[in-house]
Amino acid sequence: MPSTAFTLCVPADDPFRGLVADVMQAYLKIADTVPAASTATFIAAIAAAVDRLAVPGADITVVVDTTDAQVDVRVTCGHATETLTHRS
Numbered sequence: 001m002p003s004t005a006f007t008l009c010v011p012a013d014d015p016f017r018g019l020v021a022d023v024m025q026a027y028l029k030i031a032d033t034v035p036a037a038s039t040a041t042f043i044a045a046i047a048a049a050v051d052r053l054a055v056p057g058a059d060i061t062v063v064v065d066t067t068d069a070q071v072d073v074r075v076t077c078g079h080a081t082e083t084l085t086h087r088s
Contacts, residue, residue: 002065002072005031009061012054012077020062021047024073027064033071034086042086046073049084053077 008023010016021043028034034042050060055078065072070087 002067005064005066005071007061007063009059012058012060013056017050017054017060018047020050020060020075024062024064028071031066033066033088035088038086042071042084045084046075049075049082050077053080053082 005027008020010019024046025039025043028039028042046062050062053075054060058078060075060077063074063076065074068088070085073084075082075084
């Protein structure tokens with residue numbers, strides 16, 4: 001059963017949406033849930049999803065759920081949502 005590690009909400013406008021990648025980088029390092037070799041690729045995928053979904057003037061909400069075997073990152077802006085998963 002997944003548990004929510006944290007929820008982050010930031011404005012979709014630059015430079016605020018860049019905070020998502022910064023926070024995810026810090027979380028993955030502290031939680032040690034994604035191998036270091038995979039972290040950059042996973043962060044890049046999350047940043048790309050944030051950029052795709054960003055609507056000026058809206059907020060981006062990121063929900064991070066974890067299990068022993070995976071990390072799920074749900075990115076929502078407006079009515080659009082993408083979920084990215086990293087399996088250990």
